[in-house]
Amino acid sequence: xxxxxxxxxxxxxxxxxxxxxxxxxxxxxxxxxxxxxxxxxxxxxxxxxxxxxxxxxxxxxxxxxxxxxxxxxxxxxxxxxxxxxxxxxxxxxxxxxxxxxxxxxxxxxxxxxxxxxxxxxxxxxxxxxxxxxxxxxxxxxxxxxxxxxxxxxxxxxxxxxxxxxxxxxxxxxxxxxxxxxxxxxxxxxxxxxxxxxxxxxxxxxxxxxxxxxxxxxxxxxxxxxxxxxxxxxxxxxxxxxxxxxxxxxxxxxxxxxxxxxxxxxxxxxxxxxxxxxxxxxxxxxxxxxxxxxxxxxxxxxxxxxxxxxxxxxxxxxxxxxxxxxxxxxxxxxxxxxxxxxxxxxxxxxxxxxxxxxxxxxxxxxxxxxxxxxxxxxxxxxxxxxxxxxxxxxxxxxxxxxxxxxxxxxxxxxxxxxxxxxxxxxxxxxxxxxxxxxxxxxxxxxxxxxxxxxxxxxxxxxxxxxxxxxxxxxxxxxxxxxxxxxxxxxxxxxxxxxxxxxxxxxxxx
Numbered sequence: 001x002x003x004x005x006x007x008x009x010x011x012x013x014x015x016x017x018x019x020x021x022x023x024x025x026x027x028x029x030x031x032x033x034x035x036x037x038x039x040x041x042x043x044x045x046x047x048x049x050x051x052x053x054x055x056x057x058x059x060x061x062x063x064x065x066x067x068x069x070x071x072x073x074x075x076x077x078x079x080x081x082x083x084x085x086x087x088x089x090x091x092x093x094x095x096x097x098x099x100x101x102x103x104x105x106x107x108x109x110x111x112x113x114x115x116x117x118x119x120x121x122x123x124x125x126x127x128x129x130x131x132x133x134x135x136x137x138x139x140x141x142x143x144x145x146x147x148x149x150x151x152x153x154x155x156x157x158x159x160x161x162x163x164x165x166x167x168x169x170x171x172x173x174x175x176x177x178x179x180x181x182x183x184x185x186x187x188x189x190x191x192x193x194x195x196x197x198x199x200x201x202x203x204x205x206x207x208x209x210x211x212x213x214x215x216x217x218x219x220x221x222x223x224x225x226x227x228x229x230x231x232x233x234x235x236x237x238x239x240x241x242x243x244x245x246x247x248x249x250x251x252x253x254x255x256x257x258x259x260x261x262x263x264x265x266x267x268x269x270x271x272x273x274x275x276x277x278x279x280x281x282x283x284x285x286x287x288x289x290x291x292x293x294x295x296x297x298x299x300x301x302x303x304x305x306x307x308x309x310x311x312x313x314x315x316x317x318x319x320x321x322x323x324x325x326x327x328x329x330x331x332x333x334x335x336x337x338x339x340x341x342x343x344x345x346x347x348x349x350x351x352x353x354x355x356x357x358x359x360x361x362x363x364x365x366x367x368x369x370x371x372x373x374x375x376x377x378x379x380x381x382x383x384x385x386x387x388x389x390x391x392x393x394x395x396x397x398x399x400x401x402x403x404x405x406x407x408x409x410x411x412x413x414x415x416x417x418x419x420x421x422x423x424x425x426x427x428x429x430x431x432x433x434x435x436x437x438x439x440x441x442x443x444x445x446x447x448x449x450x451x452x453x454x455x456x457x458x459x460x461x462x463x464x465x466x467x468x469x470x471x472x473x474x475x476x477x478x479x480x481x482x483x484x485x486x487x488x489x490x491x492x493x494x495x496x497x498x499x500x501x502x503x504x505x506x507x508x
Contacts, residue, residue: 017081121156
């Protein structure tokens, strides 16, 4: 046996899928007494190259101190398994990874230099391959924050994010989509817009996100009503049949570099304007969209706090869209309070169904916002004349056509189901009489999370008041729902320590 063959044989282990969710980060697990750890000097959090005869990934190492793994085995997280695509019990070769050449581009950006198309493409490729640990991801994100990306860099970053992932095609001249910049609890307009718009024969393959730091993402809410983890093949079947869908974008691997960056951005609590634009538009192009409506809510506790910032963001979105061949329209909307009444997957799903069913008690703000945005999409697609979109959208909703279309989309995705309701609840009441003058989006969202949302899907908050509501002392302002008494107590403890999550002006 040659020296090289002997080395490979010595550095191989049998692979096992452990079913551990590490989101988009490849992680491997090795026994503390593994001979390769000793011979190669691998320690916890070491970066390790894992290779089959077809593929190589770079993963972070976790050391196992119990009998989870047998001698001679290596465990892979779900993300590592997806990237390496081995067979169960297949032998994999372990080694130290080569130096990552694009790291020097990140260091260059840290010192204020501009990055070229090629440099940004190298960075995105290495991120998707798992070559970046959280330290370098944090360095890249921080170096690009605070308007440190110029216009050309934003375009290059957007194109790079598109090119390192899968791109879908639908064989249609016009494919529409919408995106909300965020920071607004309960804003589930997508689930109402898609059935309205596709009722006109438009194609709208809506790939949505799950919650990362919020109490619900659109995919979490839709999952209360229908399956959302569809493969690309299943997605194509749904679009062929219904023209639209509402699925989890992570299941179809669109703009994977963005999925990795977002997890670190949220932990750092950094919102980079350039990366936000690249994130949103790259996913729209990757999903095959040609015409996109961007909803930009503005409010004191929304993601975008001022009208000036909203206008700057809108202009950049439109201009970058033009450069990458995407027709972008923006709409600046009110972000001063939550939309609808529910905050949390099941509670938001109940709101969506109430609007689609034209229930008398359906939240009017969710209905109106959905109709306005659906109308704008119909107009930019050319399906209806300018100024007629809202009226035409309302006809489809009021007639029940949108509800039937939504049911058909759910069935095409697998089934339609009714959302449940949490077992435990407690009202939070007004301490004085007056008029509601302010609602804190962020602290309400945090309360819903403390109650268990979105992991506990029926947990969250149900609002009883809106801005301008007249309330009396001891009147319920909102109800907290939880699936376990401990989580309800946890949310109530937080509420008791807060002042003015909902502000009441006693003078009217």
